[in-house]
Amino acid sequence: MAEIRLRGLTKHFGEVAAVSGLTLEAASGELVALLGPSGCGKTTTLRMVAGFETPTAGRIMLGERDVTEVAPERRNCGMVFQHYALFPHLTAAQNVAFGLEMRQVSRSEIARRVAAILERVGLGGLEGRFPRQLSGGQQQRTALARALVINPSVLLLDEPLANLDAKLREEMRFYIRSLQREFGITTLYVTHDQAEALVLADRVAVMMDGVLRQFDAPEEIYHRPRSAAVAAFIGLTNLLPGRVASRSKDALVVETPAGHVRGRGVTGLGPGARAVVSIRPEHIDLDGDAAGPPDSADGPNRLRGVVAERTFLGAITDFRIDVGGGVLVRVQGRGSAAHRAGDRVVVSFAEDTAWAVPADEGRPAADRAAGER
Amino acid sequence: MAVLARGEIAPGRAPARDAARHLLVAPVAVLLFGFFVLPYLNLLVISTMTPSPTAAYLRIFTLSNYTRIAGDAFTWGVILHTLEIGVLTTVIALAVSYPLAYHLARAPRARKGLLMALVISPLLVGVLIRTYGWMILLQDTGLINQALAALGLRALPLMYNDLGVMIGLVHVFIPFMVLAIAGPIRGIDPELELAARSLGAGFWRTFWRVTFPLSVPGVVAGTILVFVLTISSYVIPSLLGGFKVLTVPILVIRTITELFNWPGGSAFAILFFAITIAVLWAYLRALGRAAHPAA
Amino acid sequence: MVKSGERRWLALAAAVLYVFLLAPVVIVVIAALNSGTYLRFPPEGLSLRWFQSFAHSRTMVRSFKFSVELAAIVTAIATVIGTTASLWLVRFSGRFRTVMRLMMIAPIAVPGILTGIALLIYFYAIGWGKSGGLWELVVGHTLICIPYVVLIVSAVLVRFDRSLEEAARNLGAGPLVTFRRVTLPLIKGAVISGAIFAFVTSYDEFNISLLLHGIGTVPLPIELFDYLRFSFDPTLAVAGTISIAMAVLVVLITERLVGLEALYLG
Numbered sequence A: 001m002a003e004i005r006l007r008g009l010t011k012h013f014g015e016v017a018a019v020s021g022l023t024l025e026a027a028s029g030e031l032v033a034l035l036g037p038s039g040c041g042k043t044t045t046l047r048m049v050a051g052f053e054t055p056t057a058g059r060i061m062l063g064e065r066d067v068t069e070v071a072p073e074r075r076n077c078g079m080v081f082q083h084y085a086l087f088p089h090l091t092a093a094q095n096v097a098f099g100l101e102m103r104q105v106s107r108s109e110i111a112r113r114v115a116a117i118l119e120r121v122g123l124g125g126l127e128g129r130f131p132r133q134l135s136g137g138q139q140q141r142t143a144l145a146r147a148l149v150i151n152p153s154v155l156l157l158d159e160p161l162a163n164l165d166a167k168l169r170e171e172m173r174f175y176i177r178s179l180q181r182e183f184g185i186t187t188l189y190v191t192h193d194q195a196e197a198l199v200l201a202d203r204v205a206v207m208m209d210g211v212l213r214q215f216d217a218p219e220e221i222y223h224r225p226r227s228a229a230v231a232a233f234i235g236l237t238n239l240l241p242g243r244v245a246s247r248s249k250d251a252l253v254v255e256t257p258a259g260h261v262r263g264r265g266v267t268g269l270g271p272g273a274r275a276v277v278s279i280r281p282e283h284i285d286l287d288g289d290a291a292g293p294p295d296s297a298d299g300p301n302r303l304r305g306v307v308a309e310r311t312f313l314g315a316i317t318d319f320r321i322d323v324g325g326g327v328l329v330r331v332q333g334r335g336s337a338a339h340r341a342g343d344r345v346v347v348s349f350a351e352d353t354a355w356a357v358p359a360d361e362g363r364p365a366a367d368r369a370a371g372e373r
Numbered sequence B: 001m002a003v004l005a006r007g008e009i010a011p012g013r014a015p016a017r018d019a020a021r022h023l024l025v026a027p028v029a030v031l032l033f034g035f036f037v038l039p040y041l042n043l044l045v046i047s048t049m050t051p052s053p054t055a056a057y058l059r060i061f062t063l064s065n066y067t068r069i070a071g072d073a074f075t076w077g078v079i080l081h082t083l084e085i086g087v088l089t090t091v092i093a094l095a096v097s098y099p100l101a102y103h104l105a106r107a108p109r110a111r112k113g114l115l116m117a118l119v120i121s122p123l124l125v126g127v128l129i130r131t132y133g134w135m136i137l138l139q140d141t142g143l144i145n146q147a148l149a150a151l152g153l154r155a156l157p158l159m160y161n162d163l164g165v166m167i168g169l170v171h172v173f174i175p176f177m178v179l180a181i182a183g184p185i186r187g188i189d190p191e192l193e194l195a196a197r198s199l200g201a202g203f204w205r206t207f208w209r210v211t212f213p214l215s216v217p218g219v220v221a222g223t224i225l226v227f228v229l230t231i232s233s234y235v236i237p238s239l240l241g242g243f244k245v246l247t248v249p250i251l252v253i254r255t256i257t258e259l260f261n262w263p264g265g266s267a268f269a270i271l272f273f274a275i276t277i278a279v280l281w282a283y284l285r286a287l288g289r290a291a292h293p294a295a
Numbered sequence C: 001m002v003k004s005g006e007r008r009w010l011a012l013a014a015a016v017l018y019v020f021l022l023a024p025v026v027i028v029v030i031a032a033l034n035s036g037t038y039l040r041f042p043p044e045g046l047s048l049r050w051f052q053s054f055a056h057s058r059t060m061v062r063s064f065k066f067s068v069e070l071a072a073i074v075t076a077i078a079t080v081i082g083t084t085a086s087l088w089l090v091r092f093s094g095r096f097r098t099v100m101r102l103m104m105i106a107p108i109a110v111p112g113i114l115t116g117i118a119l120l121i122y123f124y125a126i127g128w129g130k131s132g133g134l135w136e137l138v139v140g141h142t143l144i145c146i147p148y149v150v151l152i153v154s155a156v157l158v159r160f161d162r163s164l165e166e167a168a169r170n171l172g173a174g175p176l177v178t179f180r181r182v183t184l185p186l187i188k189g190a191v192i193s194g195a196i197f198a199f200v201t202s203y204d205e206f207n208i209s210l211l212l213h214g215i216g217t218v219p220l221p222i223e224l225f226d227y228l229r230f231s232f233d234p235t236l237a238v239a240g241t242i243s244i245a246m247a248v249l250v251v252l253i254t255e256r257l258v259g260l261e262a263l264y265l266g
Helices: A041-048 A092-102 A105-122 A135-150 A168-185 A193-202 A216-222 A228-233 B001-008 B014-022 B024-045 B063-071 B072-106 B109-124 B127-138 B143-152 B164-188 B190-198 B203-231 B235-240 B249-257 B262-291 C004-033 C050-056 C056-094 C099-107 C112-125 C134-156 C162-170 C175-204 C207-212 C220-230 C235-257 C260-265
Strands: A005-013 A016-028 A031-035 A057-064 A076-079 A153-157 A186-191 A203-208 A213-215 A238-247 A252-256 A257-266 A274-279 A283-289 A302-314 A318-320 A328-333 A345-348 A354-358
Touching: A005 A041, A016 A031, A016 A041, A016 A186, A016 A203, A016 A354, A031 A041, A031 A193, A041 A057, A041 A076, A041 A186, A057 B143, A076 C056, A076 C162, A092 A135, A105 A135, A135 A153, A135 A168, A135 B063, A135 C056, A168 A193, A168 C207, A186 A193, A186 C207, A203 A216, A213 A216, A213 A228, A216 B109, A228 A354, A228 C260, A238 A257, A252 A274, A252 A302, A257 A274, A283 A328, A328 C134, A354 C207, B014 B190, B014 C056, B024 B262, B024 C056, B024 C099, B024 C112, B063 B072, B063 B262, B072 B203, B072 B249, B072 B262, B072 C004, B109 B164, B109 B249, B109 C004, B127 B143, B127 B164, B127 B235, B127 C004, B127 C220, B164 B203, B164 B235, B164 C004, B190 B203, B203 B262, B203 C056, B203 C207, B235 B249, B235 C220, B249 C112, B249 C175, B249 C207, B262 C112, C004 C050, C004 C235, C050 C162, C050 C235, C056 C099, C056 C134, C056 C175, C056 C220, C056 C235, C112 C134, C112 C207, C134 C175, C134 C207, C162 C175, C175 C235, C207 C220, C220 C235
Parallel strands: A031 A186, A031 A203, A076 A153, A153 A186, A257 A354
Antiparallel strands: A005 A016, A005 A057, A203 A213, A238 A252, A238 A274, A252 A257, A274 A354, A283 A345, A302 A318, A302 A345, A318 A328
């Protein structure tokens, strides 16, 4: 299987830079998710790899082959489109056979391979159906079969689950993952759904405004984001703006409006730097403030506050805690459901769950803190 | 086609690929330029040539073709009469088509196909055939007068006059008007009308304050289309008017095919086209003023 | 929504208008099947004598054949170049899109009589007009048939999902194979429908034919017009009935292939 290498890939639409200087590698057999909000350039990137858009600058390598100027039909990329793009005038089997016919494969060979792959994706018996006679999930699997049957050198998936209902989406995530592993095919997977990216990908490339912001394994992206923007985009988090007070080898202390926070942080974040501390709501403990003397509440990473809002979410309960200094801290947990709005509480979190990143230039990170999803 | 295929192999190498793509439009572009734009330009030129009894025209520049028409009371009478028929036909067609368009636009989905077919099929039967049908109905010994006679009533002159011409014209242009108006009406959210009714407006008030204003673009398009088609129609005024009703197209065709005065006919046709555009311009201005009284 | 009382009035008005719209058309069919020369009430009985009379009229049959031949040539040309032009208009046109779009519709927006006159004088100026008239008529008719093909085909192309073509390219089909295997099968309905409209438009065309026809090349509408000016027997009604039958077919096929509502009401 071929690896995918993008070198300084850039695409301008008129004045607008959809993708700027994107450099990225997907190793052979790896599944890389291109993740970002809509308009971040991830789909444009995929379309350039497929050959539907011509890069303004940069190179695209599939294996040892430079395909930057190769027509789409000669790239041998399997692609699954967002709306599947199944040919409505052809049956499921004819759709799957299309790519093989284009490759001049013999009739008997086509019949054999189409039957095999349809069986593999669980569509045996439905080969004679037209796309409109298939359910959303079945269409999705037909599209996958059509892309895989040609033995493509790479697989490109454009938001393949965006049009399925929530339950089916979850099922298909694992299905796509296992299929990809089985075929061992290098895959680019475009999505705006961070959960999807974290579950599926070997590595996640977070794109914003046409620029690659971070390219790492899912755990790294989630626990050790490189910037406030990535931290805010991935999952739910509290972002406390402040200034680095001191730094030892591992730990650092950040002065925030709500008090001092001890945590870990991005290398290179020295004393005096403007920083944002990210603390995930599920890493925060909530305790009543009534017990014990007032002083006992204070300590490293212990903040006093008042429950401003409490929302029952089923398995967990969501709190917004006013910790003073104009900071609302979001807390989610199972054990602390007893607290009510107006209760005085203490929030606390372990040192290794607070993660400091440099403050984004010119963008007030606090505004995009906890409240966002 | 081979060129097209070669151009496509290297996507984005713009010049070759774009040139090949433009081959798609080339035949139509050539046809339109060579046999539509040029003939009209030529028409303009010919209208300033000197007519001649022995040749199609003499290549001598003159404006007399225009000045002669401009100073001729008889010609102006025909022009005014043509415009009068145009305005009357348009107004009647609008009054008749509006309810039909409303009915069509708000018809249940299942019945819409049939109703559309009823509106469109007359459009597909040649004008000549429909006019023939009207002649059977309207002539002095036609079906309508037969029926009147059977009832002991006097026969009515329904044909070879303005009335017959306008019946034929209204009939021919109803489908155009209906289609132009039904589009915008279909785009009006029925809930707007319900909202007006719930706020206490009666049927007519709802119609005049909500439905009609929102359908005005269709009405404007429809009236312009019908007016232009009416004043330039030839078959219906000739046949249902029996050459007793004179309109500009009849006069122009006569000048060209019977008097063989091509420059004169061309000048007349161009002049009338200009008058038509002036009338439409005045109409649109009047509409604009009605919409923004302050301005 | 209209209250039921008003709705009933509206339905009644609509019904009266539909009768008005269809009356002359129905009358023509009745006249063709009526045995008498004049239509009277009660009708004098069914007969096919006027169909025979039509078949025996040499000028009528010749004009009918000529009109069909002319319409066939025009349809073939207008459909092919109109479809490719629609593709260009929807897919590739850049700066000149608005101008070209207006230009393509213009022939049905300006008075046909005027176009006829302009073409007559132009053909004379460039030295055509001696070849017997067929090609002059083909050009004139093609001009006014192209707008219909373009309107119908581009209406469907605009809604066409481009990712289907991308999928085909992705699976290894070149641009021409993609057009033949994916695009064309999916816009086939619109193309056929455009062709039918072109045929009927040419078959019924009057204004341009009036000015461009030659001695051996008289399309049926011109023949009927001359006939109507001087005589009045139901042989004409037969020609009309053929035309009406064609119209009914067209409506049925179009509704089937494209949907009349989508076509006319956007």
